[in-house]
Amino acid sequence: MTARRTASRTTPTSSNGRSRTTPALRLPSLPSLRSLTSDLPGAAMSATGTLASVLRDIAGRDVIDLESLHDVLSFAYRVADLRTRHGSGDYQVDEFGFDPDFTNALEPLVRLIYRRYWRVDARGLEHLPSHGPALLVSNHSGVLPLDGAMISLAVHEQTDRFTRALIATWFGSLPVLSWFLRRTGGTLGHPDDTLRLLGSGEIVLVFPEGVRGTGKPFRERYRLRRFGRGGYVEMALRARVPIIPISVVGAEEIYPMIGDVQPLARVLGFPYFPVTPTWPLLGPLGLIPLPSKWSIHFHDPVSTGDLPAGAADDPLLVMSLNDQVRDTIQAGLVEQLRERRSVFRG
């Protein structure tokens, strides 16, 4: 079965041969180059579609996943389109450095990872507001902030809205990540930034554990660290927006951090220098995350609208809400872990 699949994928001639009979591929005798380039994707898609249905008839199950193919193609096209426009500087970023076109171009790739690699099972999406602000609060894990990307995609699939993630200050001082995270909607976890974004009606994602969460050793996985000082609760109370707790299972296993070279981290100015079974042993190959099976649960929103006006200045209330949110997430994690039979198969 697998042999057949690889053969059909790697030899395009066979696919062409099969589908040349379909009318979609009957090209005019002297096609101009322009019409060829514009017709080709459609022709290729319909050819692959024919091939996929033939293969499904033979095998009795989906051999070629059309959705994935579509994602790959649209990623290629959006990136090409982006390159043309970015080459002339003809685009706009907002004051936070967010570039919606850039984020949209990456979306198919993220969706491919979301659906095929980590096979994310997202539940409770109905809690997300279709308009107006909300503060998403999630556990943080996996060395690099990839859980943020998966949550953002889940939100985008459900509501067609972009998520603005608050990132740890440390990532702002890192090369590449500093601009990449901003371009895709991230901003620093500064109170001013949070209030500004919530004030303009955005969905804001915060990881109160911060680098304490991403940098924790593998043996302590799914044990929540301290949720900062509850600053995010204060922001939600000030902006009077609902808090939506999120529990993410699966991200802890993508980079099992078995060591932390603190002296090196201190020299580089990092909060931790991770060692995984493959990093830095295999060099860049060690950056490939493991294909764990993920589940993301969005829990019932904690509403803040009915609290009295000075609630944000009441530290006792802030800390009790903080604990409430943290307990919801921890309980969610335990529940999801209970349902999970295998790390990689789910």
Added chain:
Amino acid sequence: MGTTRRVLITGVSRFWGCHLARRLEASPDIERIVAIDTEAPPLDLERTDFVRADIRRSTIGKLLDALGIDTVVHAALIVDPRRASPRTVHETNVIGTMNLMAACSAPDGPVRKLVVKSSTAVYGAEPDDPSIWGEATPRRSAPRDPFTRDLDEVEGYVRDFMVRRPDAVTTVLRFANVLGPSHSTPFSRLFDMRVVPTVAGFDPRLQFVHENDAVSVLEHAVLDDVHGTFNVAGPGAVVLSQALAIMGAVNLPVLPFVGAELAMAMIDRAVPLGFAPHLTRLLQFGRVVDTTAVQQRFGLALEHTTADTVLAYARDRRVRDVVRDDVGYRYEVELEDFLRSQRTGQNGHTGAASKPRPRRARSANGSRPRRTRAKPA
């Protein structure tokens, strides 16, 4: 409505002071304009009285008294380190401001209004900064480089003045980096290069203010009474790679992200760009300020967004490329007149891509047909 009649402008030998003087000359409300500096202004000024004086001398107080100056515009702050030696920059910025503030705050003195040109550099540029600086947002860490420390002190002296003279109208304008055809700044020199060194792995958000807008805001602050501190920058932001793409320059990420200041200092020896440490940090971490207040209070004075400013600079530069000016751009009256005639000749080409809005006959000399004035909020 302002009560400004007799204005004193410091730093008239440089772009800000002399362009402001020219604008104010066109205003009939202004009775007298006195400009002081240690060097003569580069533009021909018609009814401005130029006095060769040093703001570091205490004679300035006597001058204010003798002339009955009611409004002082402190535009002498040097932000471009290439213009003078570090020592002169420090002396002019800190000691000059201190002395000028002392002269202005004399309890029985004639001064009723103070307008200070400051810079958004006062916020610094660090990786853990808030994304958008409001006028009241406090810095998280003390300034690292001498220039920013000086700027901090300058604003400190101005705050002292506000305490000592609570009745006076004090306007502090923190300008973002200025871009425009007639003013050479570190960023304009950077954008003029074909290959631009950038910090590897960093693509900062930047803000610029068009030189005409900068002068308009200053002028507005003189003619109207606008008390307070304002960030002055084109609304919105660009990222460095975008600005370079608009300029058609090659982005060469050669500066290491650790020790970029040192590497830039070495490049500066070969190509004198004037990128002092505080500007190199800006090139690495970027800075965006909140422009809500300035848009509300100064309204029409800000014509260009940051993106417009960069686009306009790229267009003006194309004209300049045709005119060929090999010796590095300095303000030249004839050339500027020629550029101006080009601009009025092809009306509208400076703003073709931006959205249509009422555009006055733009000119660097300030002899504009009408005044734009925001409604007092």
